Amino acid sequence: MEVTMSVNGDDVSQEIEPRTLLVHFIRDHLGLTGTHWGCDTSNCGTCVVWVDDEPVKSCTTLAAMASGHDVRTVEGMEVDGVLDPVQEGFIQCHGLQCGFCTPGMMLTARALLDRNPDPTDGEIREAISGQICRCTGYSTIVRSIQWAAAKERETPVEVGAS
Amino acid sequence: MQVPAPFEYERATSVDHAIALMERLGDEARLVAGGHSLIPMMKLRLATPEYLIDINDLASELGYIRVEGDEVRIGAMTRHRELLESNDLAAVLPIFRDAEKVIADPVVRNRGTLGGSLCQADPSEDLSAVCDAIGASCVIRGRSGERVVSMHDFHRGPYETAVADGEMLTEVRVPIRPHSGSAYHKVERRAGDWAVASAGAAVTMDGDVIADGRVGLCAVGPNLTNIEPISAALSGQAPSEDLYATVGQIAADNATPSTDTRGTAAYKTHLAKELTIRSLRKAVARATGQE
Amino acid sequence: MTITEPGTQSAEDNTNAVPTPTDNLNDHKPNGFGRMLRKEDPRLVRGRGQFCDDVQVPGMLHLAILRSPMAHARIVSIDKSAAEAHPKVKAVVTGADLAEHNLAWMPTLSNDVQAVLATDKVRFQHQEVAFVVAEDRYSARDALELIDVEYEWLDPVIDVRQALAPDAPVIRDDLEGKTDNHCFDWEAGSKDDTEAVFADARENGIVVTEDIVYPRVHPAPMETCGCVADLDPVSGKLTLWSTTQAPHAHRTVYALVAGLPEHKIRIIAPDIGGGFGNKVPIYPGYVCSIVASLLIGKPVKWMEDRTENLVSTGFARDYIMRGEIAATKEGKIRAIRTEVLADHGAFNGTAAPVKYPAGFFGVFTGSYDIEAAYAHMSAVYTNKAPGGVAYACSFRITEAVYLVERMVDVLAYDLEMDPAELRLQNFIQPEQFPYESKTGWVYDSGDYEPTMRKALDMAGYAELRAEQEEKRSRGELMGIGISFFTEAVGAGPRKDMDILGLGMADGCELRVHPTGKAVVRLSVKTQGQGHETTFAQIIAQEIGIPPDDIDVVHGDTDNTPFGLGTYGSRSTPVSGAAAALVARKVRDKAQIIASGMLEASVADLEYEAGTFRVKGDPEQSVTIQDIAMRAHGAGDLPEGIEGGLEAQICYNPENLTYPFGAYICVVDVDPGTAEVKVRRFVAVDDCGTQINPMIVEGQVHGGLADGVGMALMEMISFDEEGNCLAGSLMDYLIPTAMEVPDWETGHTVTPSPHHPIGAKGIGESATVGSPPAIVNAVVDALKPYGIRHADMPLTPSRVWEAMQGNHTPPI
CATH class of the missing domain: 3.30.390.50 (CO dehydrogenase flavoprotein, C-terminal domain)
Known part of the structure; x- marks a missing residue:
């Protein structure tokens, strides 16, 4: 079957098997390997991407279901050579170690800050609670997201560029 | 990585269309809404439907929370997140917010639906217990029309509901009583x-x-x-x-x-x-x- | 970071302050040690890392593995014809096929053998039985369904306590003459001396005994294991992109197992999505991929799914321990004794130095100055997945520390003493270092009391105890748990330590380019620890070239010197020392060249931060960059000095290093539901010299979360038939951000006397030290119920069962 969708603002159209998972479509068909997968059962959140401005687990979504929708991946976070404040926050606050869960974490964080520009630590923890990081113990991820929130409060930026 | 067995994909554009598709494709067809119950089972090949009917386009038709008079009507395609965040619903039935806070996780709640949860009928699934406690009834639609069943009649046992082949759950109704x-x-x-x-x-x-x-x-x-x-x-x-x-x-x-x-x-x-x-x-x- | 009593923290802890967009915390770039942002991060936050599954090679095929549904069964027949008929399948290979090439078995890291694909029988559920190679991964997966295997059920050995029963089925009948499930026995310390102390204590003091289970757990890195094998049919050269923490060790093992000449093997470890020990062993999937590429002449990719990772690859722990302490009635610990039953699964795949089959469990005497100690261990085979010694354990020190720190609390309970006071009065004293333990380990340096006091101050220990007393009077359950650990890391001295005959020394090469930039080549491999940053900092500290001007090359055996890899917290203690020393070699040569440039004698030069100056005439100076250009230039060099500015070294550590730390955990337990909430966690670590405090803190945080996982939720369990009950992340639970508190960290610095920069390693300290603190806290909370011990994982059900007097529930 043919699927057509916008990925990071680019229109893509491909012939695929109906059973193709969105994560495989993104990684293997489009070559966007910044999205990772970790568990098969939608428990780890490593595969999180946006579909229509909402984080979803792409290992448990069919590419066919995303057809006609807007998809955003980690590759779409940096705009015109400028990192998203969330990406910058993760660098500044050591919010990543191996970097495997990081793309999904950052996309969820971006969605949180778009809805709640001044989250509490507890709200951040709740927002990322469907995503597992095995390296950081989460405190530095919380700090990273707070860093981005603080930066955006000082310098409002255009977000959601996909 | 685990992948589902092959199947054919159809996308329903309305409830009537979904019902027509189910009728045409027969009992090897399954509806998929959020997919967070069905797709993992397909990846483990515990479920191997020949046809998958995607009803996510029905979100506009079946995604709603209406507090009207002495009843709340919730469309089957209402996502967990909408159930969690609805202040109207929390005002009359705070049990939904209690439960939704602890159902799966926020990202899964963006996709998972009320109807999907109830129809999966997992014995560990929260919303069935919620709907039971509040005396909800379920609206099931098929080619011959609609029927309304109580939760007691809806829930036949583990992974088994009153929804027959060719039918789908469209709405949950809950009575509102003062005090x-x-x-x-x-x-x-x-x-x-x-x-x-x-x-x-x-x-x-x-x-x-x-x-x-x-x-x-x-x-x-x-x-x-x-x-x-x-x-x-x-x-x-x-x-x-x-x-x-x-x-x-x-x-x-x-x-x-x-x-x-x-x-x-x-x-x-x-x-x-x-x-x-x-x-x-x-x-x-x-x-x-x-x- | 929440600091309860700011006044008690020393200024140095501010290195771990939380950055904000308006401060300048990250603005200064250290030309050496200090907080520095990671060089890895710019690519990783853009999704531009390259992990194993990101590797695409033209013509690449995909491999999938068929696994056994049974834990113990004879293979009667395998019919692969239907799978071979699948239009996209290129090959279907069974154990019998491999046996024709003498490849059906491979050596493990403990000199045992393990089946690559089962030939005679399967010995654990999900053992590898056959593989399929197909054009795409979906087809490979589909074709597995088409292989028909007939099994004949054999009774499995699942309960480790039954493994040595006379009538137990023999699992390893592949080993000639094997008539039982005994794997090995091991002992340490003096049995007689220890018994003498215990006999005396039974008369005049106190003896406490407790049975303690450290359940089987799994490292479960977010990236599963996998590889791409590309064996060039013309040159015969194998390139293997592989999720390995030890690329050089793997190269040598492949040479031995596959008979490939070692110079024709290149192992590339790309970015690794977490290792924690899981990516140390060689798994059958890697060997299958190599064989497939050899047979088909094309590159072959294999990536585990999550289930395969959890059910078949290197697990950790699985020790049943009886702990005993002999002490005086006043609380002086005199002797520690333990009897251990170790479950090694179907094949002994333990990664440990050859002379140490129980790893470094011998440090079970902990941080205490005692009279005698003795351990005896029986290791057995069971019908469970093989592996062992993984998951950030410092070679079984996790088990040892849990044993001793749990037992000290048991003693405190019986003596009705405060557990902090009990520890303080038994510590090895600073003047006793280097301290030889009663099991023969020489602790390099330590000053335990200040570290413990600092943790108590940070936690506000006295106030916490007062709060606890008040809460108890209201029926609320609050617990305070302490652990004090000493680790032994940085394996290890060549005279004592090898794996499969390979000594545990590490090479390092440093080249300074003409323009003063440099490349350092390492044998170790980062899995998230930040080697590309910290090793550049080590070089910078020694020769003054800024870290950003130093490229760190690692994870490619064709381009790095030999060494045994990253595990057991050994990167900084071993390769970190190698990096410092290779830089000093370069500096020594640079000083000679500088003497020529400055027309002064070598002895008249002094060095500081990348500049050599003439003593007494500081205007006369040259920088390392000037020297680099001269070294590669056309001008004269001092007599006997070759051009170029580079060096290499192979560092053989003189001893292990012994990091330590004091951890305090505060929990609240719901008396009605038995749910445990970790309210606070204070960790004061001493890893000697810190290279990058930001990274040190991150390493500690991650290990603490691991500890919460093991203490409260993680367990690989099996039913009576040997079915693994933790085959997905739905069943094998790993903590989320909701179960862990905001960590409160501090540190003290006691350098290692024998390490060139005094660093001790930090990678596993928190994983080792945190589980006993958490369990001790939960048990402390349950004190009103008269509970002295409860086994991990302390899920709500198991806590509730403990409250009913059942500390080892059935599941």
Whole structure:
């Protein structure tokens, strides 16, 4: 079957098997390997991407279901050579170690800050609670997201560029 | 990585279209909404439908929460996140917010739906217990029209519901009564885990006594909808810790859990009591304006 | 970071302050040690890392593995014809096929053998039985369904306590003459001396005994294991992109197992999505992929799914321990003794130095100055997945520390003493270092009391105890748990330590380019620890070239010197020392060249931060960059000095290093539901010299979360038939951000006397030290129930069972 969708603002159209998972479509068909997968059962959140401005687990979504929708991946976070404040926050606050869960974490964080520009630590923890990081113990991820929130409060930026 | 077996994909554009597709494709077709129950089972090849009918385009038709008069109507395609965030719903049925806070995780809640959860009928699934406690009824539509069944009739057992081939769940209806309160308590091993056990309670007060009360249990055995002795024990009684304990004991007596990695049968039985007590206490507090 | 009593923290802890967009915390770039942002991060936050599954090679095929549904069964027949008929399938290979090439078995890291594909029988559920190679991964997966295997059920050995029963089925009948399930026995310390102390203590003091289970757990890195094998049919050269923490060790093992000449093997470890020990062993999937590429002449990719990772690859722990302490009635610990039953699964795949089959469990005497100690261990085979010693354990020190720190609390319980006071009065004293333990380990340096006091101050220990007392009077359950650990890391001295005959020394090469930039080549491999940053900092500290001007090359055996890899917290203690020393070699040569440039004698030069100056005439100076250009230029060099500015080294550590730390955990337990909430966690670590405090803190945080996982939720369990009950992340629970508190960290610095920069390693300290603190806290909370011990994982059900007097529930 043919699927057509916008990925990071680019229109893509491909012939695929109906059973193709969105994560495989993104990684293997489009070559966007910044999205990772970790568990098969939608428990780890490593595969999180946006579909229509909402984080979803792409290992448990069919590419066919995303057809006609807007998809955003980690590759779409940096705009015109400028990192998203969330990406910058993760660098500044050591919010990543191996970097495997990081793309999904950052996309969820971006969605949180778009809805709640001044989250509490507890709200951040709740927002990322469907995503597992095995390296950081989460405190530095919380700090990273707070860093981005603080930066955006000082310098409002255009977000959601996909 | 785990991948589903091959299937054909169809996308329904309306309820009528979905029903027509089901009729044409027969019993090897399955509906997929959020997909967070079905797709993992397909990846494990425990489910191998030949056809998948995607009903996500029905979100506009079946995604709604309408508080109208003495009834709440919730469309089957309403996402968990919408159930969690709806202030209108929380005002009349706070049990939904209690439960949705602890169902799966925020990202899964962006996709998972009320209808999908109820139709999966997993014995550890929270919303069935919620809907049972609040006396919900389910609207099932097929080619020959609509029928409305109580939760008791809807829930046939583990992974089995009253929805027949060619039919789909379209709406859940919940009566709203004045002086009512509801609450849900769940014990999970970790955020996002299925319940070790949980209990939901709903009460309607008549002055100082409970006119009507119900408890729904989750993960402590099959067929725990509409536990009649609980409703009987609550009816006409003034709320008290003794009453909650008595009712909690009835819940425990009706529970038939099994020991697994989530917990021992003895512990789950204990939780049936403990969580029933907590839910009742909170439901009464809400009904009497103490919370 | 929440600091309860700011006044008690020393200024140095501010290195771990939380950055904000308006401060300048990250603005200064250290030309050496200090907080520095990671060089890895710019690519990783853009999704531009390259992990194993990101590797695409033209013509690449995909491999999938068929696994056994049974734990113990004879293979009667395998019919692969239907799978071979699948239009996209290129090959279907069974154990019998491999046996024709003498490849059906491979050596493990403990000199045992393990089946690559089962030939005679399967010995654990999910053992590898056959593989399929197909054009795409979906087809490979589909074709597995088409292989028909007939099994004949054999009774499995699942309960480790039954493994040595006379009538137990023999699992390893592949080993000639094997008639039982015994794997090995091991002992340490003096049995007689220890018994003498215990006999005396039974008369005049106190003896406490407790049975303690450290359940089987799994590292479960977010990236599963996998590889791309590309064996060039013309040159015969194998390139293997592989999720390995030890690329050089793997190269040598492949040479031995596959008979490939070692110079024709290149192992590339790309970015690794977490290792934690899981990516140390060689798994059958890697060997299958190599064989497939050899047979088909095309590159072959294999990536585990999550289930395969959890059910078949290197697990950790699985020790049943009886602990005993002999002490005086006043609380002086005199002797520690333990009897251990170790479950090694179907094949002994333990990664440990050859002379140490129980790893470094011998440090079970902990941080205490005692009279005698003795351990005896029986290791057995069971019908469970093989592996062992993984998951950030410092070679079984996790088990050892849990044993001793749990037992000290048991003693405190019986003596009705405060557990902090009990520890303080038994510590090895600073003047006793280097301290030889009663099991023969020489602790390099330590000053335990200040570290413990600092943790107590940070936690506000006295106030916490007062709060606890007040809460108990209201029926609330609050617990305070302490652990004090000493680790032994940085394996290890060549005279004592090898794996499969390979000594545990590490090479390092440093080249300074003409323009003063440099490349350093390492044998170790980062899995998230930040080697590309910290090793550049080590070089910078020694020769003054800024870290950003130093490229760190690692994870490619064709381009790095030999060494044994990253595990057991050994990167900083071993390769970190190698990096410092290779830089000093370069500096020594640079000083000679500088003497020529400055026309002064070598002895008249002094060095500081990348500049050599003439003593007494500081205007006369040259920088390392000037020297680099001269070294590669056309001008004269001092007599006997070759051009170029580079060096290499192979560092053989003189001893292990012994990091330590004091951890305090505060929990609240719901008396009605038995749910445990970790409210606070204070960790004061001493890893000697810190290279990058930001990274040190991150390493500690991650290990603490691991500890919460093991203490409260993680367990690989099996039913009576040997079915693994933790085959997905739905069943094998890993903590989320909701179960862990905001960590409160501090540190003290006691350098290692024998390490060139005094660093001790930090990678596993928190994983080792945190589980006992958490369990001790939960048990402390349950004190009103008269509970002295409860086994991990302390899920709500298991806590509730403990409250009913059942500390080892059935599941």
